Amino acid sequence: MSLGREFDVVLFGATGFTGALTAEYLASHAPNGCRWALAGRSQAKLEALRSRLAEINPACASLELLRADVTDPVSLRAIAVRSRTVVTTVGPYVHHGEPLVAACADEGTDYLDLSGEPEFVDRMYLGHHERAVATGARLVHCCGFDSIPADLGAYFTVQQLPDDVPIRVQCYMSGSATWSGGTYHSAITAFSRVRAMASAAARRRRAEDRPADRRVHGVKGVPRFEPVVDSWVLPAPVIDPQVVLRSARALDRYGPDFSYGHYLAVRRLPTAAAILGGVGAAMVLAQVPPTRRWLLGRMDAGAGPSEERRAKSWFRARFVADGGGRRVLTEVAGGDPGYGETAKMLAESALCLAFDDVPETAGQVTPAAAMGNPLIERLRRAGMTFRVADERERRPASAE
Numbered sequence: 001m002s003l004g005r006e007f008d009v010v011l012f013g014a015t016g017f018t019g020a021l022t023a024e025y026l027a028s029h030a031p032n033g034c035r036w037a038l039a040g041r042s043q044a045k046l047e048a049l050r051s052r053l054a055e056i057n058p059a060c061a062s063l064e065l066l067r068a069d070v071t072d073p074v075s076l077r078a079i080a081v082r083s084r085t086v087v088t089t090v091g092p093y094v095h096h097g098e099p100l101v102a103a104c105a106d107e108g109t110d111y112l113d114l115s116g117e118p119e120f121v122d123r124m125y126l127g128h129h130e131r132a133v134a135t136g137a138r139l140v141h142c143c144g145f146d147s148i149p150a151d152l153g154a155y156f157t158v159q160q161l162p163d164d165v166p167i168r169v170q171c172y173m174s175g176s177a178t179w180s181g182g183t184y185h186s187a188i189t190a191f192s193r194v195r196a197m198a199s200a201a202a203r204r205r206r207a208e209d210r211p212a213d214r215r216v217h218g219v220k221g222v223p224r225f226e227p228v229v230d231s232w233v234l235p236a237p238v239i240d241p242q243v244v245l246r247s248a249r250a251l252d253r254y255g256p257d258f259s260y261g262h263y264l265a266v267r268r269l270p271t272a273a274a275i276l277g278g279v280g281a282a283m284v285l286a287q288v289p290p291t292r293r294w295l296l297g298r299m300d301a302g303a304g305p306s307e308e309r310r311a312k313s314w315f316r317a318r319f320v321a322d323g324g325g326r327r328v329l330t331e332v333a334g335g336d337p338g339y340g341e342t343a344k345m346l347a348e349s350a351l352c353l354a355f356d357d358v359p360e361t362a363g364q365v366t367p368a369a370a371m372g373n374p375l376i377e378r379l380r381r382a383g384m385t386f387r388v389a390d391e392r393e394r395r396p397a398s399a400e
Contacts, residue, residue, distance in 0.1 A: 005109075007035045008354040010083040012068060012076075012100065013090035014038040015045040018114065018144075020052075021343035022089060027053040027060050029382070030351065039066040039079050070096040077103040085110040087350045092186040094120040094193065101128050101139060108135035110353050114346060116146030116239045117190050122200035125364045126207060133363040140370045142243050143349040144342035148367055149173070149317045150240035150262060151247055152376050153332040155368040156386050157319040158254050165324035166257035170219070171244075172229045172265040173236065175315030175337050184299045191286035216248045219261035223272065226265070228320055228329075232272040233263035237279065247368040255323065265318070310336040318389075333385040341384065348378045 011026065013019040015038075023038060030036055040046050046065040053060035066082075068075040070090060080086055080103040090096050093115040104111035105128040115121060121141045132139050142151070154169050161167055190197065210216075218241050226233045241262040248254035266272045285291040313336035321328050334341040349371060352358060356374040367375065376386055 005082055005084045007037050007064075007083040009034065009036040009085045009087060009350045010039050010066065010079050011036065011350075012039040012079065012086060012088040015040045015042060015049050016089055018339060018343060018346075019089040020049060021339055022087070022347050023049060023053055024056060025343045025347040026350075027056040029347065031355070034351070034354070037064040037066055037079075037083070039068045041067070041069045043067060070099055073099045073103065076100045077107065080104045080107040080109045083109060085112065085350050085354050087112045087346060089114055089346070091115065091117075092120075092189045093117050094123075094189060098124065098127070105132040105135060105137050105139060108137050110138045110140070112140050112143045112346060112349050112353070114144040114146070114342060115141045115186075116144075117186060118239050118242060119190065119193055119197040119200045121239065121242075121364075122197075122204040125204055126200070129364045136362045138353065138361055138370050139364040140349065140353070140367060141364070142239060143346050143367055145315070145337040145345070146238060147240040147243040148345045148349075148375075148379075149315065149332045149334075149337075151243045151366055151368045152372075152379070153317050153319055153330065153386070154244045154260060155247060155251075155253075155372060156332070156376055157321045157328065157330045158258070158323075160328045160330065160388055161255075161321060161323040161326060163253055163255060165255055166259075167255045167321060167323035168219075168259045169244075169319055169321045170261045170263070171240075172226065172231065172233055172263050172318045172320070173240075173315070174229075174231070174265040174318070176313055185296055188282065188286050188292065188295050191283045192292050194283070194287075211249055214249075214252070214255070215257045216245055216254065217259050218242075218245055219259050221261045221263060223276065226263070229265050229318055231265035231267055232269055233265050234272055234275060236262050236264045238262070243366050244368075247366040250366065250369040310340050313337065313340070315341070329389040331385060331387050331389050334383065344382055344384070345379065348382055349375060352378055 011023055014023045038046050050063050066079050068079050076099050086104055086109055088100055094117050097120055101124050150171055157169055158167055221235045223234050241260055244260050248258045285295055315337035317332040319330045352371045352375045358371050358374050361370050380386055
């Protein structure tokens with residue numbers, strides 16, 4: 001275990017686009033006495049970031065700077081051994097993530113990331129879950145927009161229903177936001193690795209224990225018009241459903257028979273058709289190296305939306321759940337999903353693991369299983385919405 005370490009939190013990849021936003025959030029919201037540090041490849045960039053943070057909070061002028069590089073496992077182990085919790089924003093994780101996961105699993109250090117990459121998450125389970133169980137490390141992936149709103153939203157929703165009945169939950173995600181270059185590159189990389197992704201998933205299914213006395217399964221929906229949200233809904237090719245179902249397998253509170261479906265909700269049919277066409281085209285083009293390079297060249301990996309654009313962005317996850325003869329509608333909502341709120345979710349997750357009374361877990365665990373209600377309460381205090389909606393509320397705003 002990682003008690004008595006020099007730092008409560010180390011932020012790795014702090015000088016990147018999302019890393020810097022996370023650092024700014026910690027500068028404003030880390031509690032007095034929180035011992036945290038910045039880590040990255042470039043000393044000059046770390047120093048520049050520290051100076052900027054000191055303008056937000058003068059105490060940040062004394063933040064320690066740790067040089068670490070994904071190509072230098074010794075440097076990663078050095079930050080893992082000094083910290084209780086290591087947070088990383090360095091992706092695509094399938095290319096850059098494993099050495100830090102390995103270091104944290106070996107050293108009993110809690111690990112958090114923003115990965116929305118199914119192949120990476122499955123490979124880390126296969127390679128490092130058992131070691132992390134032995135050392136007491138908690139490896140918590142998907143602590144940003146992928147997949148906090150879906151995972152904690154589903155967890156919040158099932159708590160509104162009886163705990164001994166079959167429960168069916170449908171999530172309809174809507175919003176308005178712009179991707180950063182890093183997220184775009186991670187998505188194209190994932191599209192190009194469909195076979196590797198399927199192989200990792202199959203190996204995990206063979207290796208992973210499943211509950212013997214409860215049923216947990218996903219719903220493979222089809223594009224359709226859904227009256228309950230007055231929108232066209234599209235099955236979303238994201239990691240969120242996998243994370244929700246893993247939480248349901250880990251926690252008895254999801255009931256004896258739990259099913260989950262996850263959709264993108266859009267108001268207009270032409271928009272829905274354009275999304276389907278665009279994703280399909282990107283998946284095809286990503287299979288061929290020349291066109292994949294062309295796609296990756298469309299956006300710089302270090303780029304991101306402006307502060308003005310982020311200020312106008314928002315997301316809303318609407319959950320419709322049935323169980324025990326009751327129907328409940330819930331909602332999780334917030335501002336800019338990819339960056340402002342993602343930085344908030346990641347930072348609050350790190351503070352939650354470091355300071356809150358959370359369940360005793362170890363190994364690769366989901367956000368809901370690792371942090372559950374303490375993280376929901378943190379995010380509520382930080383401005384995100386978790387609420388039970390009036391059943392008459394049938395028309396949430398959707399992405400245009």
